[in-house]
Amino acid sequence: MKRRTLLKGTLTAGVASVAAAAGLLVPQMVLAAWPKAAFTAKGVDNAVKSLMGDSSLADSSAIKIKAPAIAENGAVVNIAVATSLKSVSSISILVDKNASPLTSSFNLSSVTEPFIKTRVKVAKTSSVIAVVKSGGKLYKASREVKVTIGGCGG
Amino acid sequence: MASNTIRPRAWVDGGVTTIKMIINHPMETGIRKDKATGKKIPAHYIETVQVKHNDKVVLDALLGPAVSKNPFIQCKFKGAVKGDALKISWADSKGESDTKEVKIG
Numbered sequence: 001m002k003r004r005t006l007l008k009g010t011l012t013a014g015v016a017s018v019a020a021a022a023g024l025l026v027p028q029m030v031l032a033a034w035p036k037a038a039f040t041a042k043g044v045d046n047a048v049k050s051l052m053g054d055s056s057l058a059d060s061s062a063i064k065i066k067a068p069a070i071a072e073n074g075a076v077v078n079i080a081v082a083t084s085l086k087s088v089s090s091i092s093i094l095v096d097k098n099a100s101p102l103t104s105s106f107n108l109s110s111v112t113e114p115f116i117k118t119r120v121k122v123a124k125t126s127s128v129i130a131v132v133k134s135g136g137k138l139y140k141a142s143r144e145v146k147v148t149i150g151g152c153g154g
Numbered sequence: 155m156a157s158n159t160i161r162p163r164a165w166v167d168g169g170v171t172t173i174k175m176i177i178n179h180p181m182e183t184g185i186r187k188d189k190a191t192g193k194k195i196p197a198h199y200i201e202t203v204q205v206k207h208n209d210k211v212v213l214d215a216l217l218g219p220a221v222s223k224n225p226f227i228q229c230k231f232k233g234a235v236k237g238d239a240l241k242i243s244w245a246d247s248k249g250e251s252d253t254k255e256v257k258i259g
Contacts (some may be wrong), residue, residue, distance in 0.1 A: 034201040039218040076222045095220065099185070103220035109212050109231070113170065117228035121183075121220045 047102040063141035065130050074147040080117040085134035088114035097126030122147050160254040171234040176226050183219040206241040
């Protein structure tokens with residue numbers, strides 16, 4: 001009887017550790033494909049931390065954001081980000097007051113110029129933040145966009 | 155769906171290739187409600203867009219539902235010449251995808 005209990009005990013422990021290992025593996029695999037946690041995170045800090053693993057951002061005047069000062073239609077706001085920083089590996093665009101601030105993140109190759117232009121939705125008047133990863137460090141710049149009609153339904 | 159959804163343009167000027175594209179896609183956030191039924195419209199948005207030049211990835215974009223309907227993306231890269239082919243592909247939250255090749259003009 002004792003032996004059986006022991007066997008049972010080890011078996012359950014074995015199964016648990018396998019499950020734990022699988023549990024650890026799965027989120028990483030998902031992350032590699034599409035970082036859902038970063039795209040659903042609330043708050044700029046959480047989103048950046050979830051995406052980059054670090055939320056210490058240094059302000060940089062070398063990042064230029066081109067965005068309208070007043071956007072009549074928040075559903076379509078033109079945003080262009082360019083920077084003179086060297087060896088840029090990614091550019092991310094966040095909108096502070098959106099339910100989930102992270103809108104998009106662009107991973108650049110070594111031959112890609114540090115320039116991105118796209119269109120995003122802005123729920124209400126908010127600052128648009130560009131996060132640039134350059135030489136392994138994170139830099140940011142922001143710009144206020146006033147919105148007359150929100151871009152997230154409602 | 156998923157046929158001819160990508161409208162790209164690419165050209166080279168002074169060694170730098172510029173790519174502009176518009177992808178036809180609803181980019182539903184999952185928050186919006188259908189006014190007639192009052193039900194939420196399920197989320198449906200592009201998650202990844204990739205641009206390849208000679209099998210080398212030049213842009214790997216991660217998009218969220220906060221990117222506007224019919225996403226527009228413009229980027230630039232060095233190292234291509236006129237006549238080279240670029241391969242653009244996207245995949246969305248419902249597992250749909252599309253790929254298109256464009257010649258640099």
